[in-house]
Amino acid sequence: MYKFISKLVFLITVSYSFVTVAAPIETFQFDSPETEKVFHKLSEEIRCLVCQNQNIAESNADLAKDLRLEIYTMLSEGKTEDEIVDFMVDRYGDYVLYRPPFKPMTWLLWFGPAIIFAIGLIFVVRFMRSQNMSKQTERLSEEELERIKNLHAEQDK
Amino acid sequence: MIPELGHFALIIAFAVAIVQSIVPLVGTSKNQTALISLARPAALTQLLFVGLSYAALTHAFIVHDFSVLYVSQHSNLVQPLMYRISAVWGSHEGSLLLWTLILSLWTIAVAVYSKNLPEILMARVLAVMGMISTGFIAFMLFTSNPFERIFPTPLDGNELNPLLQDPGLVLHPPLLYMGYVGFSVAFAFAVAALLGGKLDATWARWSRPWTTVAWSFLTIGIALGSWWAYNELGWGGWWFWDPVENASFMPWLVGTALIHSLASTEKRGVFKSWTVLLAILAFSMSLLGTFIVRSGVLVSVHAFATDPARGVFILGFLVVVVGGSLALYAWRSATVISFGRFQWFSRETALLLNNIIFLTATTAVFVGTMYPLVVDAFGVGKISVGRPYFDTMFSLVGIPLLLLLGIGPSIRWKGDDWSRVVRTYTLFFIVSLVAGLLIPFMVEEKLNLSTGLGLAAALWVALTTLKDLFSRISRKLKLSMSYLGMVLAHFGVAVFVAGVTVTTTYSEEKDLRMVPGSSYNISGYEFRFQGTRKVQGPNYIADEAVIEVWSDGELSGELLPQKRVYSGKSNPMTDASIDKTFTRDLYAALGEELDGGAWSMRVYYKPLIRWIWLGCILMTIGGALAVSDRRYRQTVKNKVLEKNTAAASA
Amino acid sequence: MENNQPSLLKRFMPLIVFLALIVLLAIGLTLNPREVPSVLIGKPAPEFNLPLLFNEGSFSNKDFIGQVTLVNVWASWCFACRQEHETVKHLSRNGVRVIGLNYKDEPDAAKSWLAKLGNPYQAIAVDYKGRIAIDWGVYGAPETFLIDKDGIIRHKVIGPLSDKEKYDELMAVMNTLEK
Numbered sequence: 001m002y003k004f005i006s007k008l009v010f011l012i013t014v015s016y017s018f019v020t021v022a023a024p025i026e027t028f029q030f031d032s033p034e035t036e037k038v039f040h041k042l043s044e045e046i047r048c049l050v051c052q053n054q055n056i057a058e059s060n061a062d063l064a065k066d067l068r069l070e071i072y073t074m075l076s077e078g079k080t081e082d083e084i085v086d087f088m089v090d091r092y093g094d095y096v097l098y099r100p101p102f103k104p105m106t107w108l109l110w111f112g113p114a115i116i117f118a119i120g121l122i123f124v125v126r127f128m129r130s131q132n133m134s135k136q137t138e139r140l141s142e143e144e145l146e147r148i149k150n151l152h153a154e155q156d157k
Numbered sequence: 158m159i160p161e162l163g164h165f166a167l168i169i170a171f172a173v174a175i176v177q178s179i180v181p182l183v184g185t186s187k188n189q190t191a192l193i194s195l196a197r198p199a200a201l202t203q204l205l206f207v208g209l210s211y212a213a214l215t216h217a218f219i220v221h222d223f224s225v226l227y228v229s230q231h232s233n234l235v236q237p238l239m240y241r242i243s244a245v246w247g248s249h250e251g252s253l254l255l256w257t258l259i260l261s262l263w264t265i266a267v268a269v270y271s272k273n274l275p276e277i278l279m280a281r282v283l284a285v286m287g288m289i290s291t292g293f294i295a296f297m298l299f300t301s302n303p304f305e306r307i308f309p310t311p312l313d314g315n316e317l318n319p320l321l322q323d324p325g326l327v328l329h330p331p332l333l334y335m336g337y338v339g340f341s342v343a344f345a346f347a348v349a350a351l352l353g354g355k356l357d358a359t360w361a362r363w364s365r366p367w368t369t370v371a372w373s374f375l376t377i378g379i380a381l382g383s384w385w386a387y388n389e390l391g392w393g394g395w396w397f398w399d400p401v402e403n404a405s406f407m408p409w410l411v412g413t414a415l416i417h418s419l420a421s422t423e424k425r426g427v428f429k430s431w432t433v434l435l436a437i438l439a440f441s442m443s444l445l446g447t448f449i450v451r452s453g454v455l456v457s458v459h460a461f462a463t464d465p466a467r468g469v470f471i472l473g474f475l476v477v478v479v480g481g482s483l484a485l486y487a488w489r490s491a492t493v494i495s496f497g498r499f500q501w502f503s504r505e506t507a508l509l510l511n512n513i514i515f516l517t518a519t520t521a522v523f524v525g526t527m528y529p530l531v532v533d534a535f536g537v538g539k540i541s542v543g544r545p546y547f548d549t550m551f552s553l554v555g556i557p558l559l560l561l562l563g564i565g566p567s568i569r570w571k572g573d574d575w576s577r578v579v580r581t582y583t584l585f586f587i588v589s590l591v592a593g594l595l596i597p598f599m600v601e602e603k604l605n606l607s608t609g610l611g612l613a614a615a616l617w618v619a620l621t622t623l624k625d626l627f628s629r630i631s632r633k634l635k636l637s638m639s640y641l642g643m644v645l646a647h648f649g650v651a652v653f654v655a656g657v658t659v660t661t662t663y664s665e666e667k668d669l670r671m672v673p674g675s676s677y678n679i680s681g682y683e684f685r686f687q688g689t690r691k692v693q694g695p696n697y698i699a700d701e702a703v704i705e706v707w708s709d710g711e712l713s714g715e716l717l718p719q720k721r722v723y724s725g726k727s728n729p730m731t732d733a734s735i736d737k738t739f740t741r742d743l744y745a746a747l748g749e750e751l752d753g754g755a756w757s758m759r760v761y762y763k764p765l766i767r768w769i770w771l772g773c774i775l776m777t778i779g780g781a782l783a784v785s786d787r788r789y790r791q792t793v794k795n796k797v798l799e800k801n802t803a804a805a806s807a
Numbered sequence: 808m809e810n811n812q813p814s815l816l817k818r819f820m821p822l823i824v825f826l827a828l829i830v831l832l833a834i835g836l837t838l839n840p841r842e843v844p845s846v847l848i849g850k851p852a853p854e855f856n857l858p859l860l861f862n863e864g865s866f867s868n869k870d871f872i873g874q875v876t877l878v879n880v881w882a883s884w885c886f887a888c889r890q891e892h893e894t895v896k897h898l899s900r901n902g903v904r905v906i907g908l909n910y911k912d913e914p915d916a917a918k919s920w921l922a923k924l925g926n927p928y929q930a931i932a933v934d935y936k937g938r939i940a941i942d943w944g945v946y947g948a949p950e951t952f953l954i955d956k957d958g959i960i961r962h963k964v965i966g967p968l969s970d971k972e973k974y975d976e977l978m979a980v981m982n983t984l985e986k
Contacts, residue, residue, distance in 0.1 A: 025668045025757040027668055027669060027757055045544070045545055047541050050947050053399055062937075063937075090846065091942060093539060093846040093944075094539065094540045094541070095538075095540060095541055097540075098542070098544055098546075099545035100528075100540045100541065105532065105537055109524055109528045109542065112520055112524040113517045113521040117517040120513030124506070124509055128501055128506070131498055437821075441825075472829065476829055479825055480826065487821070530831070531831055534831055
């Protein structure tokens with residue numbers, strides 16, 4: 001279930017009064033479409049800390065507004081994307097980033113799926129090998145050949 | 158009085174559930190038919206009492222019985238009838254009751270539609286489902302009683318969150334629960350088979366249609382939630398990678414692996430213990446999803462209940478259900494012998510690869526959802542995992558999966574000639590790749606690799622799926638419903654991928670400051686802001702903006718976004734206005750009034766976004782078609798298969 | 808017939824993985840998911856120079872040198888600040904140097920709030936736009952920073968100081984510092 005539950009629970013249980021569901025809409029002027037893109041990307045990847053699980057682009061919380069303004073100001077001053085990310089991390093920690101940094105602590109996060117994939121492949125290879133090994137020791141019986149025919153016939157049905 | 162009856166009915170249902178989970182099992186071990194045959198009536202009695210309890214809670218909502226705490230928290234006098242009925246599952250306690258009711262319904266469905274099952278197996282299946290039910294009813298009775306009274310009785314209740322007052326959302330939780338709980342059937346079949354120590358291909362044939370139905374419900378349930386979020390939240394997004402969304406996505410991913418693995422097990426008798434494990438895993442993910450949503454473990458306010466007692470209960474329940482079944486698996490799977498051999502290049506291998514990829518995807522969602530918790534638990538810091546991580550992982554997983562999807566269905570069981578497949582599909586591969594890369598090149602006049610690959614993948618899946626269909630038609634092969642279902646579902650995947658790719662790359666959004674009479678151009682559409690007016694709704698007042706949309710000198714639509722203030726609430730709500738067509742959505746959300754009569758507003762252009770949900774609908778229909786296959790009507794025996802099974806196990 | 812019996816380890820693997828996971832979840836249940844430790848601990852207080860609420864002049868990070876200081880982020884609109892106010896007063900009475908950082912507040916509202924509830928602060932710096940608070944990694948009021956006499960941030964309390972656990976923790980860190 002979706003963001004709405006967040007909203008629901010927020011409104012019911014949490015006393016942050018500044019949370020509203022109205023979409024935050026601001027009318028910043030950018031000097032180039034590229035800068036605007038960077039602004040959107042950053043505000044979608046920076047976490048709104050007081051909202052628990054929302055990025056600052058989606059939130060109307062005071063702090064989210066301040067941080068959007070901060071990003072906008074820094075971009076207008078010609079700061080790069082990396083500089084702004086570092087700025088945020090220096091103040092709020094890795095927690096502020098929705099794109100977890102790549103470091104020993106997060107290796108398992110970034111490689112975990114690949115490890116599972118590799119284990120799966122190894123499993124398949126070993127399974128097939130053991131199957132082929134035992135195949136060499138026996139020959140297909142008449143009955144089995146018949147079955148193969150049946151199966152081919154069946155799958156084509 | 159009626160709430161007490163409802164509570165009482167729940168207590169009786171609890172007692173019946175205990176009987177249902179124990180007595181038939183005693184019967185099977187002692188071989189006493191009387192005890193075995195108790196399973197069905199027990200399940201029926203349970204449905205009756207859970208149903209009564211559910212009816213009592215619904216009644217309390219309908220008649221505004223605010224002396225019931227849950228009713229007073231989630232409804233008030235002006236709430237329309239439909240939203241009072243749906244308020245039953247608007248929050249924690251009631252949604253548990255719905256969960257249990259749906260479980261009872263699934264149990265009865267199994268009891269009714271599987272008349273041909275051996276009595277002993279049926280008794281075991283119903284007993285396992287009874288155990289799950291026991292757990293959930295106990296959860297309600299001991300930690301989350303929906304019938305709790307309050308004194309003094311309030312004169313009026315708290316309104317259900319206006320966000321939840323939407324037809325899409327009325328249906329979303331029941332559909333999702335149908336899916337979640339539906340996996341309990343495959344789970345129960347798996348555990349029953351392990352209990353009996355006999356796992357054969359017939360087991361797969363019994364559980365396969367149930368799994369497919371559950372999967373279809375889950376698919377449409379998730380899609381509906383996404384659709385709702387897109388329509389109501391005003392952020393233009395359709396998926397947020399939120400822990401609560403992930404909680405529903407993980408069972409879907411494992412469930413998808415399961416329906417593919419069941420195909421191998423049913424047709425060829427292979428991967429039996431693997432399939433059993435997946436069945437256990439799919440339902441475990443449903444339970445884990447429930448756990449994540451309800452205990453507040455994760456940094457997500459989404460937790461309905463930040464009540465540790467509930468968390469401890471669910472944790473204990475997980476240990477018993479999942480731990481128990483995995484222990485049973487460890488104990489019994491040694492007796493499971495897979496027969497049937499296949500070559501490297503065969504449908505079996507393709508399906509195995511499919512399973513590995515889906516498991517990898519599940520791992521990505523799982524690790525992404527749980528990692529912040531783990532890092533925290535070990536006190537090494539705090540991190541967030543969000544969209545950038547998941548998007549990266551899914552684009553990596555998506556490529557091999559979609560590549561495989563294209564050729565998988567045309568590879569023969571047991572073994573095939575790879576050069577035949579390569580010969581057949583090389584042209585398709587080249588055509589899709591070139592066309593896929595060319596489309597973004599023509600639009601942007603530069604190479605866009607990620608978009609190109611996305612489109613190529615969508616084309617590849619669509620073309621190969623159709624190619625397989627037409628080659629079967631031209632060979633005059635009989636097309637079974639389950640085959641057609643598969644074709645439709647796979648085609649749905651292509652539509653979905655195309656929608657996601659195009660929407661992600663070519664959407665445009667703009668936050669604007671507009672004065673009445675001004676206009677703005679976005680992707681060939683001119684948005685003309687005419688002004689705002691006050692609108693009075695049934696329980697809100699709104700500012701409504703009138704925006705005309707012109708394209709090619711013609712009026713093509715009118716957008717009327719609102720900013721609503723509901724009675725009794727201070728925070729305004731955004732009600733976005735969307736002009737929908739098959740190829741694009743135009744979207745406007747109203748912000749705040751600025752100085753000089755201007756308003757801030759956000760406009761979007763979202764090409765092909767509808768294809769995302771269309772793809773999901775096709776997948777759902779595909780699932781429904783597959784289930785309607787004659788093979789699954791128990792009266793029609795599949796002679797060939799049984800002969801094969803008999804021959805193979807000889 | 809070939810026998811694809813899984814090995815003992817393979818059969819128990821799912822159970823082992825699951826139990827490990829349950830242990831993690833159980834640990835997770837005991838944690839408070841809302842607390843974010845500050846990355847600024849152990850680092851010098853961020854540079855700033857802000858006007859004072861009552862007097863002319865200003866307050867800067869250099870003014871931390873030489874004395875252990877508590878920086879209390881507060882605002883008159885903040886409900887929890889009212890809750891902790893007695894605790895802040897108690898600390899101030901017992902000789903702790905408490906500096907207020909008035910966060911996104913109207914000066915007049917802040918003044919009348921203090922007139923009504925008492926002013927425990929030795930000085931109050933005004934961060935009207937909340938810009939300095941960003942440098943401090945503040946995400947709401949109230950928050951309290953403990954700064955040692957070299958101007959290094961030693962501890963941070965999120966939420967009201969009236970919470971006994973948080974208060975004791977703060978005191979424990981403060982007692983280790985050289986006066």
